[in-house]
Amino acid sequence: MNADLRQLRYFIAVAEELNFTRAAARLHMTQQPLSAAIQRLESELGVDLFHRTTRRVELTDAGNALVEPARTALQAVDDALAAARAAGSGIAGELQFGLSTGARYGLEPLFAALDQRYPAVHLHTRHDSAVPLLAALQVGRLDVAVTFAAHIPADLEHLRLKNEPAVLAVAANHPVAGRHSVRLSELRDETFALDIPGDNPDYDKAVIESCRQNGFEPRTRVSSRFHDSWEGAVHSEGCVGLTVRTALHSTHRDLRLLTIEDAPTFPIELVWRNPTGTLRPAVTALVNTARHVCNEQSWT
Structure with missing residues (x-):
């Protein structure tokens, strides 16, 4: 019988805590069924994954060998489920994204958070100066842009990401x-x-x-x-x-x-077009992620 995902999650919790009581609390379960699940996994694999004494729990060589592949497998499953949920809820698709030459670096936390939260949203990036980017937004050739030190036209919506010191x-x-x-x-x-x-x-x-x-x-x-x-x-x-x-x-x-x-400071803004009053779900996802990252990173 092959190990199932629940068994792998239980194994990783014990491997990281090296304590069955703490691992059980982390998994919101009692210690006895956790111990039984680990014993079944060991029986199915035909190896001991942990050395257990009354004072400590340690990984065996077999346990050490399983840790990283188990983490990789669980992350792959989580990513696949997240992508399916995002696509199923309409939060998927490709965005035409403009990035000002004044903001080429420093937005990595935003891109990482978007990828983690909405892996089915993909950005096609165009690098340019502020005026061409804003013009492209106004005529619909771009969905979203990040501008540097630019006045934002009244027909576009925007969020201040940073006030960058010169x-x-x-x-x-x-x-x-x-x-x-x-x-x-x-x-x-x-x-x-x-x-x-x-x-x-x-x-x-x-x-x-x-x-x-x-x-x-x-x-x-x-x-x-x-x-x-x-x-x-x-x-x-x-x-x-x-x-x-x-x-x-x-x-x-x-x-x-x-x-x-x-x-002096230069503003860096996230800018988008909303001609109908209803944004595409992928644009809303990017804007909401940007708000979250701004707060988390204390950008503004």
Whole structure:
């Protein structure tokens, strides 16, 4: 007779607790039927899974060999059942998802939680700047997007995920690159890299306004329409840039990120279109998951 799933769950509980009383309490059952179930499993397998004494419980070699395969089997079953429930309740499908270049990193807890809660929901991700993403949302080419430092049009709904503190990006050979922090007022003689014209004017306005609030009108350089042109202006042309740690990988090519004292913040928003007043279940699942993760991670 083959071991059933209940027996494997009982076995894992005892293997993790190494105590039948605690394992029984964890399983919401009494110790006697748990002990009997483990004995039946051992009889069916023809091996002892535990060494038992009056003072301790230990795994045998056979028990140790069973732990990880049993966990894998149980997780596979749980995942399959979760996917079936999600699909059966309508919470399944593919979402066209836009991700701003200012939020490329740091949202892993959201994606992990969505995958765990709704494994039948799949994201097809498009990377772009805020204005193209918002335009795609408004005409229905995207279902949901995450924007960076953008004003959200009135016909779109949104949830603030984070207020990310700005950091200063400089080349590795820049005079301040070796410092841990800097004040914006120290940068009045620098040239600030801005975004590609039209791609995220709200970011450009926020950079200029932050400098003005620190007592100076910044010199600026507008990025051209080439891949990584903003990073190139900072890396190769001596510019400095305001960004956030979710925008650049910590090992980005020869750039250094410095903390800004009394830093301004840039909003990162989850944005979606709801023209009929009734969202698709998959969109609702993503939005609700985002709310949960925001609270759990204390993002806002």
